[in-house]
Amino acid sequence: MAREQHPDITEAIVRERRLHDPAVRLSRPLAEALFDPEFIEVGASGRRWTHAEMIAALPELHGGEDGPPIEAGEFTGAVLAPGIVHLTYETVIDGRRARRSSVWRRDPDGVLRLYYHQGTPVPEPEE
Known part of the structure; x- marks a missing residue:
């Protein structure tokens, strides 16, 4: 029997997927609504991004x-504490795979926002 997913995990996945939508990525107000003001990312390239750098x-x-579009799947999540959700998933972008980890946290108004994100490239299989 499948275990029911916590609603905070479902909400974080929906919001993470919104960040992959070109309409959101092109709209500063829509993107701002998803990011925590203290957001930090360590990208698949190793670059560290601040909130302002990412929004820009x-x-x-x-x-x-x-x-190229972002193809995302294999989402899993865990509630680490009330209002804190950790997601992991995989993406394929232009043929390159990456494993991703995101931490979402509720702000004082109760809105779940992306606080931390990290991408790690998946090496090509050796032939």
């Missing part, structure tokens, strides 16, 4: 209007 760059990054 988001329209030009993968998943934007002209870039």
